Amino acid sequence: MIEQFHYATTPKYNFPQSLEDLQLPQRFIELSLGSIKKINGQIFRPDTITSYELTKESSKDAAVTFPLTDSLTMQPIPLKPLSEDITVVALDVSSIRIGETKTGVLCAVRGAIVSREKSRYRCLRLGPFPFHITEENRREICTMLRKHYFKVTGEINAYSLDNIHNRICNMLERWLQMGVSCSSYRSIILWDGSLTAGSMDSPVNVVSKLLEVARNRLNAVLAFSKITRLRLSGCRLTDLVWKCPPPSLLQINGFTAHNSGKLCFLGKIYVARLTEGSCSFRLDVDREIPCEQGVDAVQKLLGNDLLIQSYPESLRLAHIFSTFTANEVIGIQRLIAQKCGLKIVSRPNMRRLLFGPFGKGSEG
Amino acid sequence: MRLYRKEGNTVQILALPNESVEKGEYLLIEDPATRRSLISQVIDIQFANVPGILEELLRNSTTNDLIHEESFDPLGVASHVTYIQDSRLLICKIRGTIEDKKLSIGSSWLPSRSQSAIKKLPTTSLLALARVGNSLPIQLGETKELSPLSIEARALDGKLSIVTGKKETGKSHLSKLLVLGLIDFGAMVVVLDLNGEYTRLGFSSNGEKNEHFSKVHVLTPGDNLKITLTQLKLRVMLNILIHALHLPGTSAREFRRIWCFLQEQGTLNLQELGEAIRNWRCNQHVRDALFSRYYSLLNSGFFTDNPVEATDLEENFCRIRNGGALIINLHDTSLVDRQIAVEYVLGKLVELLTQWKIKAVFLFAEEAHLYLRETYWDDIVTRMRHFGVFTTFVTNQPNTIRENIYRQADNIFLFNFTNEHDLETVSRAAKVDAETVKSVARDLPPRHCLVLGRAVSDFPVVVRVRALDIQTMGQTRLFFTNTS
Numbered sequence: 052m053i054e055q056f057h058y059a060t061t062p063k064y065n066f067p068q069s070l071e072d073l074q075l076p077q078r079f080i081e082l083s084l085g086s087i088k089k090i091n092g093q094i095f096r097p098d099t100i101t102s103y104e105l106t107k108e109s110s111k112d113a114a115v116t117f118p119l120t121d122s123l124t125m126q127p128i129p130l131k132p133l134s135e136d137i138t139v140v141a142l143d144v145s146s147i148r149i150g151e152t153k154t155g156v157l158c159a160v161r162g163a164i165v166s167r168e169k170s171r172y173r174c175l176r177l178g179p180f181p182f183h184i185t186e187e188n189r190r191e192i193c194t195m196l197r198k199h200y201f202k203v204t205g206e207i208n209a210y211s212l213d214n215i216h217n218r219i220c221n222m223l224e225r226w227l228q229m230g231v232s233c234s235s236y237r238s239i240i241l242w243d244g245s246l247t248a249g250s251m252d253s254p255v256n257v258v259s260k261l262l263e264v265a266r267n268r269l270n271a272v273l274a275f276s277k278i279t280r281l282r283l284s285g286c287r288l289t290d291l292v293w294k295c296p297p298p299s300l301l302q303i304n305g306f307t308a309h310n311s312g313k314l315c316f317l318g319k320i321y322v323a324r325l326t327e328g329s330c331s332f333r334l335d336v337d338r339e340i341p342c343e344q345g346v347d348a349v350q351k352l353l354g355n356d357l358l359i360q361s362y363p364e365s366l367r368l369a370h371i372f373s374t375f376t377a378n379e380v381i382g383i384q385r386l387i388a389q390k391c392g393l394k395i396v397s398r399p400n401m402r403r404l405l406f407g408p409f410g411k412g413s414e415g
Numbered sequence: 416m417r418l419y420r421k422e423g424n425t426v427q428i429l430a431l432p433n434e435s436v437e438k439g440e441y442l443l444i445e446d447p448a449t450r451r452s453l454i455s456q457v458i459d460i461q462f463a464n465v466p467g468i469l470e471e472l473l474r475n476s477t478t479n480d481l482i483h484e485e486s487f488d489p490l491g492v493a494s495h496v497t498y499i500q501d502s503r504l505l506i507c508k509i510r511g512t513i514e515d516k517k518l519s520i521g522s523s524w525l526p527s528r529s530q531s532a533i534k535k536l537p538t539t540s541l542l543a544l545a546r547v548g549n550s551l552p553i554q555l556g557e558t559k560e561l562s563p564l565s566i567e568a569r570a571l572d573g574k575l576s577i578v579t580g581k582k583e584t585g586k587s588h589l590s591k592l593l594v595l596g597l598i599d600f601g602a603m604v605v606v607l608d609l610n611g612e613y614t615r616l617g618f619s620s621n622g623e624k625n626e627h628f629s630k631v632h633v634l635t636p637g638d639n640l641k642i643t644l645t646q647l648k649l650r651v652m653l654n655i656l657i658h659a660l661h662l663p664g665t666s667a668r669e670f671r672r673i674w675c676f677l678q679e680q681g682t683l684n685l686q687e688l689g690e691a692i693r694n695w696r697c698n699q700h701v702r703d704a705l706f707s708r709y710y711s712l713l714n715s716g717f718f719t720d721n722p723v724e725a726t727d728l729e730e731n732f733c734r735i736r737n738g739g740a741l742i743i744n745l746h747d748t749s750l751v752d753r754q755i756a757v758e759y760v761l762g763k764l765v766e767l768l769t770q771w772k773i774k775a776v777f778l779f780a781e782e783a784h785l786y787l788r789e790t791y792w793d794d795i796v797t798r799m800r801h802f803g804v805f806t807t808f809v810t811n812q813p814n815t816i817r818e819n820i821y822r823q824a825d826n827i828f829l830f831n832f833t834n835e836h837d838l839e840t841v842s843r844a845a846k847v848d849a850e851t852v853k854s855v856a857r858d859l860p861p862r863h864c865l866v867l868g869r870a871v872s873d874f875p876v877v878v879r880v881r882a883l884d885i886q887t888m889g890q891t892r893l894f895f896t897n898t899s
Contacts, residue, residue: 080489083490170481171481171482171483172481172482172483173482173483173484173485174482174483174484174485175484175485175486175487176484176485176486176487176488177487178487178488178492179488179490179492180489180490181490368482371474372474372484374470376467376468376470376471376474377465377466377467377470378465378466378467378468378470378471378496378499378500379467379471379492379496380467381465381466381467381496381499382492382493382495382496382498382499383492383495385495385498385499386490386491386492386495389495
């Protein structure tokens with residue numbers, strides 16, 4: 052018999068009230084619990100966690116290369132930190148595969164929101180939320196999540212079990228973005244990634260809605276991409292060099308909101324070099340905000356947050372607090388095995404089995 | 416607890432935080448398939464090398480005054496993570512095997528990693544299996560499980576023992592306990608007491624005479640331990656002159672002639688010896704050398720011409736024939752006087768043993784390097800043992816005892832040492848592996864002792880030495896006394 056959990060939503064977090072029916076994490080927890088409740092007594096094969104798997108990161112962008120035409124121009128913008136007191140809120144999420152059962156996969160997601168106000172950081176970690184995704188419940192889970200949080204109805208494409216955790220993670224991220232947009236006022240909101248919409252994970256209407264809610268409460272959304280796949284004439288955007296010393300932005304003009312494909316750039320695209328050093332990032336600023344206001348937001352960020360290697364500290368902390376360590380993965384594996392009475396059976400590494408010391412790389 | 420790995424005679428066991436195990440404790444690894452159990456002793460406790468621990472600690476270290484962290488963790492994963500972080504790796508040494516309820520030393524088999532059950536093995540159960548402390552028990556104190564621990568007096572009989580540890584850890588206390596334990600069973604004990612710590616063994620802490628009073632006899636050189644020259648053998652006197660007073664060989668030969676002359680004349684006393692040296696026909700340098708030694712003997716106060724004042728050591732040994740201790744109080748005596756007294760006592764002891772006037776003697780020597788001449792060390796551990804002198808060396812400077820003595824030691828009572836050099840020296844003992852000595856002894860609290868060797872059937876055991884109701888004399892005199 053599985054022990055029954057009784058949860059209430061955290062009282063420490065100001066959950067958004069403006070969106071009807073938005074009761075996460077309660078709903079999220081229910082889904083999480085509901086999924087793992089059904090795995091009682093199964094055989095559980097925990098994944099071997101390697102540091103490679105925990106640190107690998109991919110760009111959330113789609114790969115797009117723009118030809119350098121007359122319509123695309125680049126303009127350096129020098130920046131000056133503005134010391135006007137403003138709250139900076141950053142959020143990040145992460146997911147990880149925990150293992151697999153006879154009927155599906157076990158994964159976990161977690162989010163972190165970090166806010167900086169009056170030189171102090173506050174961090175709220177949400178999760179981890181473990182999920183047991185099977186062929187039977189994967190469609191149900193995703194549809195429910197989308198319906199509840201973004202009012203997007205209709206059947207969605209079936210996600211593969213292999214990367215379902217990324218989808219759930221993405222939904223948590225969107226929910227957190229919505230929550231932060233609703234609860235913040237006159238703040239700078241930092242997202243990890245870009246403002247490019249149109250993919251399965253980022254429907255245009257969902258991202259537009261998020262930006263709109265943020266804008267209506269006089270917030271500015273800035274999205275930092277560590278790795279971008281946008282290229283100008285074959286040159287990666289973040290590899291562009293300009294003469295203006297840091298802190299400065301390189302504005303790329305000429306991107307239209309709607310690309311020829313499905314993708315839609317909902318932000319103005321900049322390359323940001325905010326401190327001395329070799330690091331630069333792609334920075335997307337809400338397209339609907341006037342240009343000067345967007346640059347002002349970056350200058351306020353400079354005046355209100357620590358920037359190390361051109362990257363805001365609050366976003367760095369959000370990443371750190373959301374990331375799963377191998378230790379936590381073992382902890383979650385243990386918790387699930389204990390609570391659900393799973394029998395742990397190690398999965399043999401076929402590569403190792405077949406090729407011995409030559410069987411390198413992760414088990415796929 | 417789960418068996419993790421084995422390398423040589425070391426096994427590593429994974430223990431979770433709720434499984435409390437301490438260094439020195441014994442574990443039983445039971446293999447149900449083979450019906451055998453492996454006895455292992457925990458010699459070190461480490462944190463298990465959990466993947467991702469560095470990242471976890473680094474992340475937690477970022478939460479300080481500047482960062483306030485709140486967590487919404489409905490499933491309580493954090494507690495599981497903490498649990499895993501605190502898991503331990505027990506480094507254990509294999510000590511033996513139990514098969515069909517019989518104990519054997521060492522192991523030539525490997526228990527199942529997946530099927531073995533691991534549980535604590537109480538020291539008392541282990542020692543009961545090893546049949547330790549069954550007859551003539553000397554209660555040392557209590558084990559980690561708070562059960563009494565006794566060793567057999569026989570474990571010291573005919574054996575060489577060493578009590579060592581750094582200052583103020585309880586070495587002398589343990590040796591007093593051993594002395595009293597031995598005399599309770601009728602043993603004859605001689606203590607070479609450097610600091611006068613044993614002189615009040617016959618008194619309780621409240622100053623009243625205790626049950627050992629009549630068995631403890633204190634002899635102080637120059638006070639109630641004086642001898643006439645006639646009580647002394649020429650061989651012993653020459654040993655004193657050569658080894659304690661460094662008399663050159665030529666002069667020693669002249670002294671021998673003088674001694675024989677006086678013996679023949681029947682006038683062997685201090686006064687006549689002085690006169691003889693003065694009038695002896697010999698080289699002036701030899702005479703000067705003899706005179707300087709003569710005055711050293713005279714000034715020691717150890718020699719007398721008055722037979723009434725003289726002590727008959729043989730008679731003193733007779734007094735303790737049915738159990739007792741002769742305490743040779745070397746406190747407040749100079750190095751030379753100390754050496755003279757020890758040369759005499761040991762010489763006399765060997766003489767009595769060779770003549771079978773006494774059966775055997777347990778000799779306790781505190782900081783022996785301060786009075787024992789070089790050649791005596793080997794003599795004590797080899798030749799004198801055959802005569803029936805069973806020595807226990809007590810020292811806080813383990814490097815003052817030679818390596819070969821450690822190798823031949825049958826029992827070692829090891830107290831805390833923190834100095835690597837000291838641990839290295841003691842670890843040369845043949846009775847146990849160096850890792851056990853270094854790891855366990857380093858963390859022994861005061862009054863706790865690691866017993867190694869025959870006394871515990873070669874199963875190293877940590878014991879908390881029990882208190883004794885005797886007047887302590889070994890306490891350091893302090894300037895700043897506690898006035899509150």
